[in-house]
Amino acid sequence: MAKPLSLALSLCLVLLFNGCLAGRDEYRQQRQNECQLDRLNALEPDSRVEAEAGVTEYWNSNHEQFQCANVAVVRRTIEPNGLTLPFYNNGPMLVYVVQGTGISGTLIPGCPETYQESQQGQQQQQQGRRSQDRHQKVRRFKEGDIIALPAGVAHWCYNDGNKPVVVVSLHDTGNSANQLDRSPREFYLAGNPREEQQLQEQQEQSQQGQRRGDRRQQHQYGRRRGQKQCNNVFCGFEPQMLADAFNLDTNTARKLQNDNDNRGSIVRVRGGDLQGVRPPTEREEEEEEEERRDYDTNGLEETLCSMRLRENLGNPRADIYTPQAGRISTLNSHNLPILRWLQLSAERGVLYNNGVMVPHWNMNAHSIMYVIRGSARVQVVDNYGQSVFDDTVRRGQILTVPQHYAVVKRAEAEGFEWISFKTNDNAMISPLSGRTSAIRAMPEDVLANAFRISRDDARRIKFNVRETTLTSSASRSQRRAEA
Known part of the structure; x- marks a missing residue:
C-alpha cells in the first residue's frame, strides 16, 4: 500500500515541478517576445x-x-x-x-x-512659545x-x-x-x-x-x-482611525482626505512662497559634501540618509570631448553611488552641427533617449541586420534603443542635445568605429577575410577614424576631398 502512495506522490511532484517549469518558460518567452521589435518610433506624450x-x-x-x-x-x-x-x-x-x-x-x-x-520673525514672537x-x-x-x-x-x-x-x-x-x-x-x-x-x-x-x-x-x-471624491492614500481609511493615528479631532482628520479638491x-x-523652507546654498552643499568625504575615511559606504541623490550633467564637463563634434557626460554608480542600489544610470550628449556619435551598441542596458534640444538623424539596426528606425528625432520626443541594437546619431544644422536613461548602474557601450571600437581591435587579416577586401582597405577601415566615440561628418568629407 505504501508503494502506490509514494508513487502517486512522486507523480504529483513531477507534474507540479513540470508545471512550475512550464510557467517559468512561458514567463521567459513572454519577456523575450516583448523585445522582438520590428519597428521603433520616436514617441511624444499620449x-x-x-x-x-x-x-x-x-x-x-x-x-x-x-x-x-x-x-x-x-x-x-x-x-x-x-x-x-x-x-x-x-x-x-x-x-x-x-x-x-x-x-x-x-x-x-x-x-x-x-x-x-530658522525664521524668528515678528509673527513667531506674537505666538509666544510656538x-x-x-x-x-x-x-x-x-x-x-x-x-x-x-x-x-x-x-x-x-x-x-x-x-x-x-x-x-x-x-x-x-x-x-x-x-x-x-x-x-x-x-x-x-x-x-x-x-x-x-x-x-x-x-x-x-x-x-x-x-x-x-x-x-x-x-x-x-x-x-x-x-468618495478623493485619490490620496488617506482616502481609504476611516476618519476616526486617522484621528486616533494622528491624535487629532475627527474634523481635522477628514482634511487629510482632501475631499472635492480640484x-x-x-x-x-x-x-x-514656502514659509520657513530655505535649503542650503550650492556652495554650502559643496562644503558639506567635502566634509562628509573627508570624514568618511574608514571605507564604510554611505548610509541612505547621507547619500547624495543629485548630480549635475549640464555643466560643460565631459567624459568624452571632441572639439569639432561635441561632448558626452555619463552618470553611473561610480560618481553617484546610490545608482548601484537603483540599478540605473544616465548619459547626456551634445552634438554640434554635423557631429556624429559613431555606430555602437549598449552592452548591458536598454537606452531610453529623450531629446532636450535640436534634432538628429538616427538609425537603429536589430540582430537580423534590419533597420528598425531611420528617421529624424526632435525636441520632446523619446526613442527606446533596446540592448545590443546598433545605433548611430548625426546632428542636423541646429545641433542635438539628449539625455539617455539606462537600465544598468554601470551601462557600457561598444563602438563599431574609432580608436576603441571592436573593428579597431581586430587584426587586419581578420577584417580582410571577413569583408572580402584588401589589407589596405582593412587598414583604412581600422585607422581612418582617430576619435573614440564622437566625430564630425564635415571633417570626414573634407579629408576625403583632400585625398
Missing part, C-alpha cells in the same frame, strides 16, 4: 493632465518599446510658485531637470529631522541636474524661480525593488489627482488584461457608490 499650477504629460507605458525596457516616462511642467504634491512610486526613478530651478524634498523613513525652521518646524533636508536643483529616487520613497518639489520648471522622469517598473506588477503606480500622500489616477488605472487595466480590468472597474464603481497634482502655494 496624455496631458492640467493642474492648478502646472501640467503632467504621460507616455503610454503599454507601448511595446516601454514594455521591452520595463519603464514608464512622465514629463512635468511646474509653473512659478507651483508645488508638486508629495507622492511615491512602486519603482526607482531618475528625474532630469530640463529647465528651471527649485527646491525638493526626499522623505526617507528613519532619517533624522536635521533641519529646523514650537519650531523640524523636517528632513531639502535640496536645491537646477537645469541639468539628475535626481535619483529609490522605490517607495516619497518626494516633492517646488518652483521658487521665475520661469517654469520642466522635468522628465524615468520610472523603472522592471526593477527588483518593485514587487508589484509592472504597471507604473503613483501613491499620493495629499490632494485629489483624479485624472492622473484615472490614466494610471486605464494603463493598468490594459496591461493586466480584461480579468484584472473587470476587478478594477468594480473597485472604481464601489468607490463611486461610496461617494487643484490636481501640482498646486499653487498660498502666500507666494
Whole structure:
C-alpha cells in the first residue's frame, strides 16, 4: 500500500515541478517576445493632465518599446510658485531637470529631522512659545541636474524661480525593488489627482488584461457608490482611525482626505512662497559634501540618509570631448553611488552641427533617449541586420534603443542635445568605429577575410577614424576631398 502512495506522490511532484517549469518558460518567452521589435518610433506624450499650477504629460507605458525596457516616462511642467504634491512610486526613478530651478524634498523613513525652521520673525514672537518646524533636508536643483529616487520613497518639489520648471522622469517598473506588477503606480500622500489616477488605472487595466480590468472597474464603481471624491492614500481609511493615528479631532482628520479638491497634482502655494523652507546654498552643499568625504575615511559606504541623490550633467564637463563634434557626460554608480542600489544610470550628449556619435551598441542596458534640444538623424539596426528606425528625432520626443541594437546619431544644422536613461548602474557601450571600437581591435587579416577586401582597405577601415566615440561628418568629407 505504501508503494502506490509514494508513487502517486512522486507523480504529483513531477507534474507540479513540470508545471512550475512550464510557467517559468512561458514567463521567459513572454519577456523575450516583448523585445522582438520590428519597428521603433520616436514617441511624444499620449496624455496631458492640467493642474492648478502646472501640467503632467504621460507616455503610454503599454507601448511595446516601454514594455521591452520595463519603464514608464512622465514629463512635468511646474509653473512659478507651483508645488508638486508629495507622492511615491512602486519603482526607482531618475528625474532630469530640463529647465528651471527649485527646491525638493526626499522623505526617507528613519532619517533624522536635521533641519529646523530658522525664521524668528515678528509673527513667531506674537505666538509666544510656538514650537519650531523640524523636517528632513531639502535640496536645491537646477537645469541639468539628475535626481535619483529609490522605490517607495516619497518626494516633492517646488518652483521658487521665475520661469517654469520642466522635468522628465524615468520610472523603472522592471526593477527588483518593485514587487508589484509592472504597471507604473503613483501613491499620493495629499490632494485629489483624479485624472492622473484615472490614466494610471486605464494603463493598468490594459496591461493586466480584461480579468484584472473587470476587478478594477468594480473597485472604481464601489468607490463611486461610496461617494468618495478623493485619490490620496488617506482616502481609504476611516476618519476616526486617522484621528486616533494622528491624535487629532475627527474634523481635522477628514482634511487629510482632501475631499472635492480640484487643484490636481501640482498646486499653487498660498502666500507666494514656502514659509520657513530655505535649503542650503550650492556652495554650502559643496562644503558639506567635502566634509562628509573627508570624514568618511574608514571605507564604510554611505548610509541612505547621507547619500547624495543629485548630480549635475549640464555643466560643460565631459567624459568624452571632441572639439569639432561635441561632448558626452555619463552618470553611473561610480560618481553617484546610490545608482548601484537603483540599478540605473544616465548619459547626456551634445552634438554640434554635423557631429556624429559613431555606430555602437549598449552592452548591458536598454537606452531610453529623450531629446532636450535640436534634432538628429538616427538609425537603429536589430540582430537580423534590419533597420528598425531611420528617421529624424526632435525636441520632446523619446526613442527606446533596446540592448545590443546598433545605433548611430548625426546632428542636423541646429545641433542635438539628449539625455539617455539606462537600465544598468554601470551601462557600457561598444563602438563599431574609432580608436576603441571592436573593428579597431581586430587584426587586419581578420577584417580582410571577413569583408572580402584588401589589407589596405582593412587598414583604412581600422585607422581612418582617430576619435573614440564622437566625430564630425564635415571633417570626414573634407579629408576625403583632400585625398
